Amino acid sequence: MLDSYLPIITLIVVALGFATGSIIFSRLVGQKKPSEVKLAPYECGMPPVGSARERFSVKFYIIAMLFIVFDIEVVFMYPWAVMFKRLGMFGFVEMGVFILILLVGYVYVWKKGALEWE
Amino acid sequence: MTEMLSMSNNAPLFVGMMLLKLAVVFGVTMGIVAYATWVERKVIGHMQTRLGPMRTGWHGLLQPIADGLKLFFKEDIIPTQASKVPFLLAPMMILIPALITIAVVPFGPDVTVKGFLVPLQITDLNIGVLYILAMAGLGVYGIVLAGWSSNSKYALLGGVRASAQMISYELAAGITIIAVFMLSETLSLREIVALQSGSVIDWYVFKQPLAFGLFLITGLAEINRTPFDMPEAESELVSGFCTEYSSMKYALFFMAEYANMIVIAAIAATLFLGGWSGPLPESLGVVNLLGKVFAIMFFFIWLRATLPRVRYDQLMQLGWKVLIPLALANLAVTGLVVVLQQ
Numbered sequence: 001m002l003d004s005y006l007p008i009i010t011l012i013v014v015a016l017g018f019a020t021g022s023i024i025f026s027r028l029v030g031q032k033k034p035s036e037v038k039l040a041p042y043e044c045g046m047p048p049v050g051s052a053r054e055r056f057s058v059k060f061y062i063i064a065m066l067f068i069v070f071d072i073e074v075v076f077m078y079p080w081a082v083m084f085k086r087l088g089m090f091g092f093v094e095m096g097v098f099i100l101i102l103l104v105g106y107v108y109v110w111k112k113g114a115l116e117w118e
Numbered sequence: 119m120t121e122m123l124s125m126s127n128n129a130p131l132f133v134g135m136m137l138l139k140l141a142v143v144f145g146v147t148m149g150i151v152a153y154a155t156w157v158e159r160k161v162i163g164h165m166q167t168r169l170g171p172m173r174t175g176w177h178g179l180l181q182p183i184a185d186g187l188k189l190f191f192k193e194d195i196i197p198t199q200a201s202k203v204p205f206l207l208a209p210m211m212i213l214i215p216a217l218i219t220i221a222v223v224p225f226g227p228d229v230t231v232k233g234f235l236v237p238l239q240i241t242d243l244n245i246g247v248l249y250i251l252a253m254a255g256l257g258v259y260g261i262v263l264a265g266w267s268s269n270s271k272y273a274l275l276g277g278v279r280a281s282a283q284m285i286s287y288e289l290a291a292g293i294t295i296i297a298v299f300m301l302s303e304t305l306s307l308r309e310i311v312a313l314q315s316g317s318v319i320d321w322y323v324f325k326q327p328l329a330f331g332l333f334l335i336t337g338l339a340e341i342n343r344t345p346f347d348m349p350e351a352e353s354e355l356v357s358g359f360c361t362e363y364s365s366m367k368y369a370l371f372f373m374a375e376y377a378n379m380i381v382i383a384a385i386a387a388t389l390f391l392g393g394w395s396g397p398l399p400e401s402l403g404v405v406n407l408l409g410k411v412f413a414i415m416f417f418f419i420w421l422r423a424t425l426p427r428v429r430y431d432q433l434m435q436l437g438w439k440v441l442i443p444l445a446l447a448n449l450a451v452t453g454l455v456v457v458l459q460q
Contacts, residue, residue, distance in 0.1 A: 003124045007136050007241040008221055008249075014144060015217040019210040019370055026190045026366035039198045041270035042361055052199075052271045060282045063434070067285040070442075074292045077449075078248065081299040085456060092457045099446065106442075115438045117431035 062114050073102050123234035131232060139240050147220055150411075151376040152182035158419050165423040186369070194365040197268065204267035209363065209370035212260030215253040216377035222246040223384045224308045226394050226403030238394075238403065239308055246307040247299070250385060251292060254340060257378070258284045261359050264371070268362035276358025279430060284340055286437040291336035293445035297329045297452045298322055298389050307388050315395035323390040328448045330390040332441060334414070337382035339437065341375065344422040346433060383414035 041048050077095070084091055109115060125132050156171065156178065163170025171178030196205060226238030243249050258281050265277015301322065302310045314320045323330045339346040355361070360371045387393055387410035394403030428436070 003132070004241050004243050006125070006133075007140065008218060008243075010136065011140055011144070011218045011221050011240065012214060014140065015214045016210065018217075019213050022190075022366045022370070023194075023206070023209070026192070026369075027194050030191055030365055031193050033193065034195070036198075038195060041197050041199055041268065041273075042356065043271065044356075048270075052269045052274050054271075056274070056278055060278050063282045063286060067289055070289050071285075071292065074289065074296070077293075077296050078299065078305070081296045082303055082305060084300045084453065085303055085460070088460055089457050092453045095453070096450070099450070103446075110439070115435065117434050 059117065066109060066114065069105070070102070073098075120230055120233060120235045123231065123236050128232075128234060131234065135231060135236050136240070139238070143220060143225070143240055144217070147217065147377060147380060148373075150380055151373050152186065154376045154379065154415060155185065155372075156181050157416075158422070161416070161419050162423045165420070189366055189369040192365040194367065195362070197270070197362050199269040200362065201267040201269065204263045205362075206367075208260050208264035208267060209367045209374075210260075211263060212257055212374040213370045213377070215256040215260075216374040216381060219250055219253040219381045220377075220384065222249055222307050223381075223388055223407075224311055224393055225407050227400045237308060242306060242308045244304075244306050247295065247305045247389075250381075251288070254288060254291075257374075258288075260374075264363070265359040268359070270362050272356045272361045273359050276355045276361065279355075280342060280359060283342070283346065283433060283437070286434060287336045287339035287346075287441070290437055290441035290445055291333060291340060293442060293449065294329050294332040294336060295389060297326050297445075297448050300449075300452050300456060301325060307393070311388060311393035311395055314392040315400075318392070318396055321390065321392045321396075326390065326448070326452070328444065330386070332445055332448070333386055333390065334417075336437075336441060337386060338418065338421070339433070341378040341382055343375075343379065343418055345425040345428050347427060379415055379418060380411060383411040383418070386414055387411055 041052065043049070076098070080087070080091060080095055087094075121127060123132050123135065159181070160170040160178070171181040174180040174184045196202060221240040222243050224237065224239035224242070228235045228237050230236070261280045261284070262277050265273045265275075265280070268274070298310070299305060302313050304310060304313075310322075314322060338344075360368055363371060384407070387407060391410050392406075393410075394400075394407040396406060398406050398409075
């Protein structure tokens with residue numbers, strides 16, 4: 001366990017050190033001439049209108065929810081795929097039934113128009 | 119039979135070798151990241167009958183260094199309306215997953231050091247591919263955070279678009295590569311390479327050509343490159359989620375983009391093109407892998423010079439209505455063939 005994950009932890013530390021190091025270094029050597037206009041959010045040079053924290057299309061939430069549902073089902077397929085040759089026909093039919101149920105949901109979502117962007 | 123080097127049989131040597139491999143891989147990755155920017159500008163320049171960077175050094179070879187230095191000395195702007203902590207964390211949260219994914223990619227055969235077998239790979243996880251998918255998933259957080267914390271309309275739209283795009287294509291990518299594991303029966307990249315090491319014919323690209331194509335397309339969309347670079351569509355969103363970023367923070371986004379490109383190319387090479395094994399002999403494993411990685415990266419750059427950007431609705435339709443059904447069909451056909459062969 002430690003053998004496999006110690007290198008990854010070390011790599012995370014290295015990457016984190018590199019990222020923070022370069023940000024801190026650029027803050028130290030970079031020039032600083034802040035002005036009110038420069039620190040305003042960019043809006044094509046016009047004075048910003050209203051807040052950016054506004055509502056946006058509900059479509060994005062639907063995509064996120066669909067992703068969670070389908071991604072969990074995909075995760076189930078990983079152990080199955082690794083064992084697939086050993087499971088043989090039994091595994092194939094069983095996963096076929098599982099995917100068929102998933103497909104019913106997929107067709108429903110499609111017909112309901114959740115995948116349409118207009 | 120030589121023993122595999124581990125913490126239990128020679129801890130100092132294990133740590134030493136680990137640090138050495140880590141330094142080499144990290145250094146080479148950052149080097150490729152820097153020079154990929156130069157190659158991209160050069161290649162696209164010549165494809166558009168321009169010369170690309172020419173002023174800094176011979177044919178602009180010092181351009182990445184000049185760019186890096188310039189970005190260090192630029193003013194680090196944090197907009198007053200931005201949420202400071204997430205704004206600061208976002209570039210790191212994008213760069214770190216991009217850099218650490220490379221850890222599971224094997225780059226050569228096992229070598230013997232002081233009587234112990236050392237795999238040329240930072241770490242051989244038995245769940246290597248799951249680790250890659252997990253890290254790819256983490257990259258989304260950085261983009262959402264960058265878009266939201268900037269408190270700018272362009273950044274928010276870019277971030278939201280990017281996250282919807284990435285999770286949609288992650289799904290298609292996840293289904294696509296399952297077909298490979300049905301053949302390999304393992305998630306360890308080292309073993310997947312070993313299974314393809316017989317000859318060129320054993321490469322999974324010949325058994326799974328559709329999966330290879332789907333993986334390249336979904337990979338392009340995952341790393342937000344043309345023709346799927348919707349999150350930073352300049353003509354409508356200025357620069358997308360990194361609109362408000364400047365100086366080194368902006369450079370980190372840039373590095374993450376190229377690091378992700380290397381990662382996707384390396385994974386595609388490892389899963390489908392035999393990784394470090396073949397066509398050159400085993401002792402040139404690194405050359406094999408880098409050659410394949412560069413070829414795929416050149417293909418990505420070539421696409422950028424060739425294809426126009428797709429529209430957002432087309433992008434989502436392609437992901438959900440074409441790629442996912444195709445990937446599932448590929449899975450079914452693979453399963454049927456494997457079962458009937460038994």
